Amino acid sequence: MWESVDAATEARNFAGIWGIDGPVLLDETGEYAAALGIRGVPTNVLVDAHGIVRGVGLTAPQELDEAVDALLAEE
Amino acid sequence: MPPAVPGDLYRPPFESRPPGQPDGMDRMDRMDHADHGASGADGPACAADLTHRILARVPVGMGPEAVVVDPVGGCAFVACSRSNGVTAVDLERAMVRWRAETGREPIPLIHDAPTGRLFSADARSDTVTVLRADTGERLAQVRVGEYPSGLGYHPGLRRVYSGDTAAGTVSVLDVDRMELVGTVPAELGAGSIAVDVTRGRAYVANFMSASVTVFDAQTLQPLGLLPAGNGPCKVVVNPVADHLYVANSLQGTVMRISLATGEAIDELPVERAPVGLCVSPDGRWIYVCNRGAGTVSVLDAASGRESHRIQVEQAPGDCAVDPRTGRLLVSNAGAGTLTIVDRPWLSGPAPAATHPLVGRPLPAFALPDAHTGQVRTTREWAEKKYVINFFASW
Numbered sequence: 001m002w003e004s005v006d007a008a009t010e011a012r013n014f015a016g017i018w019g020i021d022g023p024v025l026l027d028e029t030g031e032y033a034a035a036l037g038i039r040g041v042p043t044n045v046l047v048d049a050h051g052i053v054r055g056v057g058l059t060a061p062q063e064l065d066e067a068v069d070a071l072l073a074e075e
Numbered sequence: 076m077p078p079a080v081p082g083d084l085y086r087p088p089f090e091s092r093p094p095g096q097p098d099g100m101d102r103m104d105r106m107d108h109a110d111h112g113a114s115g116a117d118g119p120a121c122a123a124d125l126t127h128r129i130l131a132r133v134p135v136g137m138g139p140e141a142v143v144v145d146p147v148g149g150c151a152f153v154a155c156s157r158s159n160g161v162t163a164v165d166l167e168r169a170m171v172r173w174r175a176e177t178g179r180e181p182i183p184l185i186h187d188a189p190t191g192r193l194f195s196a197d198a199r200s201d202t203v204t205v206l207r208a209d210t211g212e213r214l215a216q217v218r219v220g221e222y223p224s225g226l227g228y229h230p231g232l233r234r235v236y237s238g239d240t241a242a243g244t245v246s247v248l249d250v251d252r253m254e255l256v257g258t259v260p261a262e263l264g265a266g267s268i269a270v271d272v273t274r275g276r277a278y279v280a281n282f283m284s285a286s287v288t289v290f291d292a293q294t295l296q297p298l299g300l301l302p303a304g305n306g307p308c309k310v311v312v313n314p315v316a317d318h319l320y321v322a323n324s325l326q327g328t329v330m331r332i333s334l335a336t337g338e339a340i341d342e343l344p345v346e347r348a349p350v351g352l353c354v355s356p357d358g359r360w361i362y363v364c365n366r367g368a369g370t371v372s373v374l375d376a377a378s379g380r381e382s383h384r385i386q387v388e389q390a391p392g393d394c395a396v397d398p399r400t401g402r403l404l405v406s407n408a409g410a411g412t413l414t415i416v417d418r419p420w421l422s423g424p425a426p427a428a429t430h431p432l433v434g435r436p437l438p439a440f441a442l443p444d445a446h447t448g449q450v451r452t453t454r455e456w457a458e459k460k461y462v463i464n465f466f467a468s469w
Binding site: 005008011012014015023024025026027032033035036037038039040042043044045046047048051053055056057059060064068071072 | 137138157325326327347348365366367368369370386388389390391409430431432433434435436437438440442443444445446451453456457458459460461462463464465466
């Protein structure tokens with residue numbers, strides 16, 4: 001979550017409003033986002049079972065669905 | 076929190092210029108003119124630089140969401156949503172001139188040249204704050220509808236329009252008296268407002284309703300509803316092309332609508348999360364801030380095609396053009412900076428087609444869960460396929 005002030009509270013509020021039940025990890029310093037080369041939000045990072053990044057971006061629903069389906073279809 | 080911008084990134088473009096000497100822009104202009112003239116190529120002194128250039132990255136505060144320009148005063152004003160204030164930037168020196176407090180979370184700004192006033196809509200205090208543009212002194216604070224996140228302006232009618240997102244209304248202020256004079260019903264998510272001064276019509280982007288409300292800017296009578304794409308976040312008018320542009324932030328497109336007929340012309344693909352828009356003074360170029368990609372898409376208004384992209388900093392929120400110089404000013408919400416781009420209509424190095432991380436191992440992480448505080452690590456998801464979603468609360 002890209003927040004410069006009170007990130008934990010903002011993240012919890014956001015997750016509550018949008019019903020996000022999965023793990024919400026806090027990158028309060030932005031170091032991890034920088035390590036990934038994330039330049040904005042929203043951004044999705046798709047990771048395969050070998051820990052290899054397979055896609056970055058993928059925010060349009062159809063685009064994300066297709067990328068996830070393709071990855072899940074792999075052996 | 077986004078990574079801090081190193082201080083050495085900020086290099087005032089003209090700081091070492093002795094008084095009376097031409098600045099970098101002057102030199103660049105002469106080089107271009109020489110190159111386009113009859114003299115031809117005569118070595119490095121006449122080499123053309125036909126690309127845009129990043130002139131400066133000015134630290135302005137936290138969460139800069141919007142920027143407006145006062146060309147006469149040579150100043151840009153940036154609404155810093157997480158600093159709860161406005162920062163004035165001297166465009167000649169690329170330095171901060173003053174900072175002033177507003178209400179909580181100012182998002183859009185309007186500059187009224189006749190009175191020299193700035194208007195900020197403060198989303199979390201439900202107010203519009205009025206400041207003196209020369210000093211930042213607060214003149215008034217007007218209560219508007221719930222969560223105002225967009226502003227529109229009609230200089231002739233002396234009105235500012237506030238899009239009240241949570242209320243689904245537009246609050247109308249008299250610029251001179253700094254008072255509320257009316258309310259217009261819109262739809263849920265009402266935010267950005269553009270005004271077609273020629274026809275006296277205003278257009279409101281309704282983010283949650285995927286629509287644009289049209290109303291008479293003088294009588295305030297609703298005139299209809301135009302369909303938009305998902306998450307319309309910004310609307311602007313191009314009086315030269317007679318078009319309205321709508322940035323559909325959730326589907327990565329910009330829609331062109333005829334102002335004459337109200338009909339959609341086409342929809343132009345850009346990058347992730349287009350949330351900011353502005354039009355060059357000659358109406359030829361449309362600049363689109365792609366918040367998810369850290370870029371600005373430059374669209375040719377005549378052809379409706381993307382000409383090129385400019386890489387700026389993290390999470391660009393909005394942009395404006397300085398009509399004196401043609402320079403593009405971009406407020407980068409994630410980086411806390413204002414980027415100044417010289418000759419933005421020219422292309423530059425082509426960005427990589429694929430993100431550099433694709434095909435490489437995900438860097439290891441150990442980060443706390445926002446709900447439980449438990450530190451979660453990459454190891455927990457080993458041998459699983461998963462998606463990490465970096466999201467925003469705008």
